[in-house]
Amino acid sequence: MRAMDEFAGKVALVTGASGIGAAAALRLARAGAGVLCCDIDAAAGGALAQAAAGLRLVTRQVDVTAEAEVQAAVAAAAQAFGGLDIIVNAAAIHPFGTVEHTDAATFARCMAVNVGGIALTARHGIPLLRARGGGAIVNLASVQGHACQQGVAAYAASKGAVHALTRAMALDHARDNIRVNSVSPGSVRTPMLALSARTFDGAGADLEAVFRRFGAAHPLGRIGEPEEVAELIAFLAGPRSAFVTGADYLIDGGLNAGIGVR
Ligand SMILES: NC(=O)c1ccc[n+]([C@@H]2O[C@H](COP(=O)([O-])OP(=O)(O)OC[C@H]3O[C@@H](n4cnc5c(N)ncnc54)[C@H](O)[C@@H]3O)[C@@H](O)[C@H]2O)c1
Numbered sequence: 623m624r625a626m627d628e629f630a631g632k633v634a635l636v637t638g639a640s641g642i643g644a645a646a647a648l649r650l651a652r653a654g655a656g657v658l659c660c661d662i663d664a665a666a667g668g669a670l671a672q673a674a675a676g677l678r679l680v681t682r683q684v685d686v687t688a689e690a691e692v693q694a695a696v697a698a699a700a701q702a703f704g705g706l707d708i709i710v711n712a713a714a715i716h717p718f719g720t721v722e723h724t725d726a727a728t729f730a731r732c733m734a735v736n737v738g739g740i741a742l743t744a745r746h747g748i749p750l751l752r753a754r755g756g757g758a759i760v761n762l763a764s765v766q767g768h769a770c771q772q773g774v775a776a777y778a779a780s781k782g783a784v785h786a787l788t789r790a791m792a793l794d795h796a797r798d799n800i801r802v803n804s805v806s807p808g809s810v811r812t813p814m815l816a817l818s819a820r821t822f823d824g825a826g827a828d829l830e831a832v833f834r835r836f837g838a839a840h841p842l843g844r845i846g847e848p849e850e851v852a853e854l855i856a857f858l859a860g861p862r863s864a865f866v867t868g869a870d871y872l873i874d875g876g877l878n879a880g881i882g883v884r
Pocket residue numbers: 637638639640641642643660661662663666684685686687711712713714715735762763764765806807808809810811812813814815
């Protein structure tokens with residue numbers, strides 16, 4: 623099968639229109655999928671729509687914690703492209719702080735976006751996937767769901783929950799031929815990583831210098847690119863991974879292979 627038409631006739635809903643979500647949406651659309659990409663940030667959607675000129679990719683402003691908006695987005699994807707086969711959940715927020723310094727509203731919002739958003743796209747998308755005889759869901763987790771740095775309590779909790787939710791969804795929907803897997807990146811060059819850099823090094827931080835330092839912590843000696851993660855997402859979304867479900871794939875330049883002692 624040529625990579626150009628691996629996803630011909632397939633329809634994907636992607637949440638997150640910047641960074642990894644944008645790269646995944648473009649990767650699937652370039653391989654023939656019709657894609658509806660959602661983001662709460664209209665500017666992120668607008669930039670992706672521009673980058674996607676000529677592709678079957680539309681963007682839509684959606685808050686993944688608002689059930690009616692998610693339901694409408696799922697329906698719009700099916701209406702625009704004739705059904706739904708793939709869901710990629712890449713919308714997320716990354717609050718910083720110890721549990722002592724994370725207020726209840728911040729903690730709840732983090733869980734609502736990073737975990738609840740996945741449940742909502744699945745709740746409304748699964749009936750459409752089932753109607754097509756199966757499909758694939760790819761959830762963005764993180765290395766921080768396996769082992770974490772300091773000061774990311776809510777985010778790490780949410781990513782551990784993404785691993786658990788992925789397994790639960792995989793078991794519940796295996797009989798529908800719906801495969802559910804997660805991807806756990808290390809540091810990847812996106813606006814979220816830039817936020818991390820500014821949080822740890824200050825607003826005026828030299829981003830490339832901080833990214834080099836983050837990269838040096840990864841055995842491969844660099845941070846990842848969104849397109850590299852999109853490649854793994856495409857593998858998990860398509861027929862090449864037909865016997866893979868309930869799994870988490872690290873894509874972290876070897877970060878989690880080490881114990882941090884030199
Ligand atoms: N970049 C990294 O280093 C890295 C590492 C590990 C995991 N991840 C995960 O990868 C995924 C993609 O992250 P990214 O780096 O591309 O981040 P990003 O910040 O570039 O993209 C996330 C997008 O989600 C959107 N979003 C936030 N809240 C939303 C809501 N309520 N409804 C709809 N959209 C909302 C944001 O507006 C943003 O455009 C996330 O799950 C993130 O946790 C990223």
